[in-house]
Amino acid sequence: MKVINNVDKLKIGHKIFNSRLMLGTGKYKSAAVALNSIKLSACEMVTVAIRRLPTDINNDNSSFLKLLDWKKLWLLPNTAGSQTAEEAIRMAFLGHELACQIGQEDNFFVKLEVISDPKYLLPDPIGTLKAADFLIKKGFTVLPYINADPMLALHLEDLGCATVMPLGSPIGSGQGLTNLANLKIIIENSNIPVIIDAGIGKSSHASLALELGADAVLVNSAIAQAQEPEKMALAMKLGVQAGRLTYLAGQMEEKNYARASSPITQISY
Template identity: 55%
Template sequence: MTPLTIADRTFSSRLMLGTGKFPSNESMRDALDASGTEIVTVALRRADLTGGNDPFANILDFIDPERYLLLPNTSGAMNAEEAVRLARLAATAGMPKWVKLEIHPDPRYLLPDPIETLKAARTLVDEGFTVLPYINADPVLAKHLEEAGCATVMPLGAPIGTNRGIETRRQIEIIIEQANVPVVVDAGIGVPSHAAEAMEMGADAVLVNTAIAVADNPVAMANAFRLGVEAGRTAFEAGQGSQLTEASATSPLTAFLNS
């Protein structure tokens, strides 16, 4: 597989992992290892920047910053102001100046807000952040964010945590066709075949969390997603044949055996 470049960094893995919902920090650590990932996203609220008593407060102790790029996310922010504040706080606390920008005012479907996301992205890019925005599969919005200086666009396949796959396939195909920054499919990816499908379509990477964290065996599932991403990307680079309407014999049907 060719390596993936985001902003000024290069990665050999095309699978990003989230850190929510794991049964324990130990299982999370082992799943990160099995997945081969190099980019790990953490909800800023969990990282206990405030010194409070969050039971997940020590999550960062389980993620080796030498091995993984820590990607703080603004999950839980309901508007641009909250998201910007969270990102600044993370930078102040010494985390990398990268941010996965998530703004979702609706608690039921956690769908991203296009208006507030673009607004926050402009502010954060201006302040020197490397911004990876989570968005609906909206090609025009993706273009605006690219033009605003975002390092990637991260369209959703289906709402967060639903495991329903790439329901927005056509829109993501258009985003991929038009983008000059990496396209990372985020949310909805529930099984390795979904991840492989995203890569076959030409997506640059995928982000997976729920599907691995809630599996009966998260470590084995992390390995399965690693294989799925490699399968899809390898196929993309190998050059796929096209779909046909009729059947196409795999061996010539003329000259049937005469004996």
């Protein structure tokens, strides 16, 4: 349901967010660039691959996590690198342990990724369903990364997932939203937030996702691999805001013919 902008919040699980832009933390040239990009994006949730982190960040002064302000940011641990449901489940529990180390003891969020295909990096639907079912029963807030499969999205919603995160196009490709038909169906049918993840390469891609009615986007490579990541982070912030406002405003109906913008009849003022 459309709402006026000043009360337009994003709710995932028990958390409420003002920003509809989420950022990944990999591939940046330096920690300083990553920190500046996160700040300029005004995002409130960042995702971090558990597999790449030390088991005890408090005793690791080089840990990137220690540089972030966790009073303003919410950690979204992800199970990237997991090829089976069992690996993903193990990573999810480690993710919660790391959340506790930064003072977010009530953080049971997990971005669920099960990817057994090393070439195209496409998520495994069967492994994702299996892991999601187990983790939800254990009290996790599960955000599953999936192909743009409308039926799979419905099955995951029925299981109790907090969101679905369909890919816009192959991860890291920057191709944008290449499967619009299925993404539109997922958005139309979903009763939980839809977050477009993977494939976004520029701010217009992010804006289009929000214009379609997606609730948020998650971006990493487009910012981290831009020539000037900080500028791209700001562009993504503005693109998401513009796309959401366009959706809330209600776009004019498209027509197959021209219509004068200054008619001489039917003037109401």
